Amino acid sequence: MPLDNITNLTGGSLSNIAPDDPAYKQVQRRVLELTGIDLDQYKRPQMLRRLDSILARCHLANLAALASELKPGSEMLKEFMERFTINVSECFRDRPRFEALQREIIPNLLKRNPGLRIWSAGCSYGAEPYSLAIILRELGATRAQIVASDIDPKILDAARAGESFTGNDFRNLPRELAAKYFTPISDGHFRAADSLRPLITFRQHNLLKPAPAESFDLVLCRNVTIYFTEEAKDQVTERLVATLRPGGVLFIGETETIHRPNRFGLTLRSTSFYERAA
Ligand SMILES: C[S@@+](CC[C@H](N)C(=O)[O-])C[C@H]1O[C@@H](n2cnc3c(N)ncnc32)[C@H](O)[C@@H]1O
The missing domain is CATH 3.40.50.150 (Vaccinia Virus protein VP39)
Structure with a gap:
């Protein structure tokens, strides 16, 4: 089955995606290569929710599309970093x-x-x-x-x-x-x-x-x-x-x-x- 079809079986939400889903693995490898972030070291439900929101905001159909857009120095890579890492902070927090x-x-x-x-x-x-x-x-x-x-x-x-x-x-x-x-x-x-x-x-x-x-x-x-x-x-x-x-x-x-x-x-x-x- 092509990668696109496998990922689309999730019905737009990644919450039930298998850890060995080929498109997910492809994204995981690209992210690790390009950013040093190992997605498996992040809590899975939150990590998948963030990937879902990246797909929606970047108008990407699925994880395979995300994997192919993630290239060194690309705008998509910057977008990914910006949206994957949560930057909320404030002075004297607590x-x-x-x-x-x-x-x-x-x-x-x-x-x-x-x-x-x-x-x-x-x-x-x-x-x-x-x-x-x-x-x-x-x-x-x-x-x-x-x-x-x-x-x-x-x-x-x-x-x-x-x-x-x-x-x-x-x-x-x-x-x-x-x-x-x-x-x-x-x-x-x-x-x-x-x-x-x-x-x-x-x-x-x-x-x-x-x-x-x-x-x-x-x-x-x-x-x-x-x-x-x-x-x-x-x-x-x-x-x-x-x-x-x-x-x-x-x-x-x-x-x-x-x-x-x-x-x-x-x-x-x-x-x-x-x-x-x-
Ligand atoms: C929610 S902010 C916290 C900022 C500040 N420490 C505070 O408490 O207000 C989390 C920061 O952790 C960074 N971050 C996430 N994963 C990281 C990692 N693996 N290594 C270093 N920084 C990371 C994010 O880029 C983000 O800027």
Whole structure:
């Protein structure tokens, strides 16, 4: 049976598609080759829903059509990355935790290492690393550095430019900090202050690949692994912990938990903050 017919048997929805469906396998291989994303490491129902929405928005009849459009450097590939990766974020997302970061966690880490190194993994358009940079500036931590990474090169360009902020980003950011560190530009957008930029280095990184051979005092991986299978999530946690210095802190998202953190050599310190054994 031709690939098109097999995929069309799903009746427009991919929810019941077999893991070994030839057109699905073809898309999976193309995506892996071109982006390093292994679809099998993402939770299947959500991943299929996202593929469904990509087909609908790009007016593609089926997965075979998607596979043939996915080519190096193509517009379709950019579209795919943009729609497959979910870029929702905001400054001080989960404000009480960012306040804890500013009040206790970062000051304590700075006491041990004034040259503090922070990794914001899955940084999207930059709301998270710029929030960290604001905290560092407010604390006068002039020697601290932030590495911010994401898998999506287009969103990283936006993060580097630091101009993708909208009013939504400031819902949780104290007013005086929003006024001090952001300037309105055009179309309801805001630009991050130049004083924040030297603190952040942006780079592309796929969390499903080995972590950089570097050490950090604080690692943020928030609202990224919620889309991964349990197995992939554990592998990512293991890799993130390996980059943490003893006594370093892993900061995860509001709706996330690490089950049995001692498996990874972590101890829960307070909501969303885990410490690596010293
Ligand atoms: C929902 S945003 C979270 C942004 C920020 N951490 C926050 O909590 O507000 C998820 C980000 O993870 C990135 N992402 C998805 N899969 C990834 C992967 N395998 N490796 C690195 N980043 C990934 C997406 O491109 C997206 O920018």
